[in-house]
Amino acid sequence: MDLANMRQNGVRSIDVHCSDCSHHAIKNLDNFPGHLAVKSFERRMRCTQCGSRRIDVRPNWLEKPAMPSLTGVRFPKG
Numbered sequence: 001m002d003l004a005n006m007r008q009n010g011v012r013s014i015d016v017h018c019s020d021c022s023h024h025a026i027k028n029l030d031n032f033p034g035h036l037a038v039k040s041f042e043r044r045m046r047c048t049q050c051g052s053r054r055i056d057v058r059p060n061w062l063e064k065p066a067m068p069s070l071t072g073v074r075f076p077k078g
């Protein structure tokens with residue numbers, strides 16, 4: 001999955017998790033181009049707490065509206 005794909009799903013940030021100290025952070029990626037793969041950030045990032053490079057990155061699915069059909073939110077096509 002790349003950033004463009006993630007944005008189409010209503011998610012604009014990633015959930016960054018350190019495998020060594022369990023430090024956890026949400027990072028907004030609005031300033032990054034859409035062709036970048038979500039997983040590519042695992043190699044770019046470093047834990048701000050312990051300095052580890054064992055980083056696990058995934059789309060921040062919590063940002064996605066749970067039931068868009070009930071809230072009346074319409075997603076743009078494409």
Ligand SMILES: [Zn+2]
Nearest residue numbers: 018021047050
């Ligand atoms: Zn850490």
